[in-house]
Amino acid sequence: MAKEYPEIAILPADEEAYRTGKEAEQQKREHVEVLEQAILVEAQTLKHVVLEGAGNDAKYVDLLGDRTLHQALDGYAAWIREEKFDKSEGAVNDTGMTRLNMVKQLKTYLIPNRPLSSLTDFAAVDQLFAVIRRRPVTFRYQKPMAKKTASNLIGELGRFFDWLHKSPEWDWRKPPEFSEISRSPFELESDLEAESKEVPTYTVAQLRTLFEYGTPLERLLILLGINCAFGADQIGRLRIGEIVEKKGVHFIMRVRRKQKVRGIHRLFAATVEGLRWAMKGREDQKSAYVLVNGKGRPLWRKTSGGNRSKDIPNAWNRLLDRVCEDQPDFPRYGFNTLRDTSANMVRRLAGPEIASVHLTHRHQSSDRNLRQYTNVPRKKLFKAHQRLERKLATVFTVQDAWKDREHQYISQRTIKRIRDLHEQGLPVGKIAQQTGVSKATVYRWIPRPAEAKEAATISPAQGPAVAPA
Numbered sequence: 001m002a003k004e005y006p007e008i009a010i011l012p013a014d015e016e017a018y019r020t021g022k023e024a025e026q027q028k029r030e031h032v033e034v035l036e037q038a039i040l041v042e043a044q045t046l047k048h049v050v051l052e053g054a055g056n057d058a059k060y061v062d063l064l065g066d067r068t069l070h071q072a073l074d075g076y077a078a079w080i081r082e083e084k085f086d087k088s089e090g091a092v093n094d095t096g097m098t099r100l101n102m103v104k105q106l107k108t109y110l111i112p113n114r115p116l117s118s119l120t121d122f123a124a125v126d127q128l129f130a131v132i133r134r135r136p137v138t139f140r141y142q143k144p145m146a147k148k149t150a151s152n153l154i155g156e157l158g159r160f161f162d163w164l165h166k167s168p169e170w171d172w173r174k175p176p177e178f179s180e181i182s183r184s185p186f187e188l189e190s191d192l193e194a195e196s197k198e199v200p201t202y203t204v205a206q207l208r209t210l211f212e213y214g215t216p217l218e219r220l221l222i223l224l225g226i227n228c229a230f231g232a233d234q235i236g237r238l239r240i241g242e243i244v245e246k247k248g249v250h251f252i253m254r255v256r257r258k259q260k261v262r263g264i265h266r267l268f269a270a271t272v273e274g275l276r277w278a279m280k281g282r283e284d285q286k287s288a289y290v291l292v293n294g295k296g297r298p299l300w301r302k303t304s305g306g307n308r309s310k311d312i313p314n315a316w317n318r319l320l321d322r323v324c325e326d327q328p329d330f331p332r333y334g335f336n337t338l339r340d341t342s343a344n345m346v347r348r349l350a351g352p353e354i355a356s357v358h359l360t361h362r363h364q365s366s367d368r369n370l371r372q373y374t375n376v377p378r379k380k381l382f383k384a385h386q387r388l389e390r391k392l393a394t395v396f397t398v399q400d401a402w403k404d405r406e407h408q409y410i411s412q413r414t415i416k417r418i419r420d421l422h423e424q425g426l427p428v429g430k431i432a433q434q435t436g437v438s439k440a441t442v443y444r445w446i447p448r449p450a451e452a453k454e455a456a457t458i459s460p461a462q463g464p465a466v467a468p469a
Contacts, residue, residue, distance in 0.1 A: 067170070068114060069114050069116060070107050072160075072164055072172070075167075076163055077100055079167075080099050081096065081100065084097075084099070091302040094233075094308070097308075099156060102156040109153075122178070125178065126181050129183070133184070133185055135188065147188075151185055154183050161174060200337055202337060204392060204395060206330070207341070210319065213319060215319075216277055216402050217291075221338075223274050225342060226338055226342045227268050228342075229343055229360075230339065231335070232300075232335050236289075236301075236311070237257070237300045238254070239289055240288055249266065256360040263360035266385040266386065268389045269389070276402075299311040299312055300312075312335060313335055322411070342388075350380060417435055418445045418446060428442045
């Protein structure tokens, strides 16, 4: 009452009882403060045990009214799934899936888990970035994380904290010095060696081998990779309407989704033949894509888990398996090495600017604004395509290149030897003896008289034209 009415002097009737009661109240308050402090210390100890201990179970932290870093990362992942959901595809888009995979990696490396309440100052948050900056040893390869991977994870960690700071569902704010946190991965001695290596590419002879061993589908993949510098994603998304014909010359005109840049490529004669093969008998199918599987589904699509299908990489690996069966030292590069090989050849033929146009890059020169004021030099690009086709003329001359291959149980080298011996005039029995196969197998792989006559009289370039868009 004295505090409520300071202008009035209020005195206790029993001063001794008042003093005794006040002292008892003070002792009780001090006891409560000591008890609360003990509970707080016990709680922090429990958090430490739960977070540091086996299992890393965060449910006990929830009972203490605190949420953890990993829970926040799960919330961030849920936000990405919603933000990057593509209604036209009915799944999270490629960018979203990449970011979700990076969130999974962050949870793997940012251990032990910790409460968000412990991440309030610069040092604590910087420690998380430092885990990735130091390039931890990866669980898969048991060697330091690649510099590019570390850089990508640091970028995603920064975006996570930006989201966490703005999200009304999480009571967390960036420390004042957040912008000063270093985002650069450590340099390692191994980086110098890795970055100094040349980009892996295939030679003309190696391309010839790949084309020779390939099935019709695999041959078309090779042609699109070399002719148009397409990767697996671009090939799988190729639509029939993007193939156009002008004055007897065929082109692929399409917008590259990643760069939002329109590209155009003049097609080789062999590429046109391959596209004819791919679209043969497709009149009754409704798919707008050039390459589809046996069920009529495009080779590029999302799986039930939201990931990209592996049809094209799997086909490429099957081709490499057949080649390496006969040539164990043949280089097993990834499918997109065809894109690198194509760009490397065009650069040597026509220079860096045309190579960038060929790759459908957003910027084709050191002047990043040049594209806004000038048009792409297409004539130079088409001349480069013609020169590249002449350079690779010996690669795409396989007999019956677009004839659907039967199941084969012997290597391509053996098949070639059977046919070479047949051309030399050896009888079937001798061929079977020298190649170690049965006579039935020899008869299966030597050209039949009707086929040989047809091959001698019909040009491979004959056939229906690719339908214009």
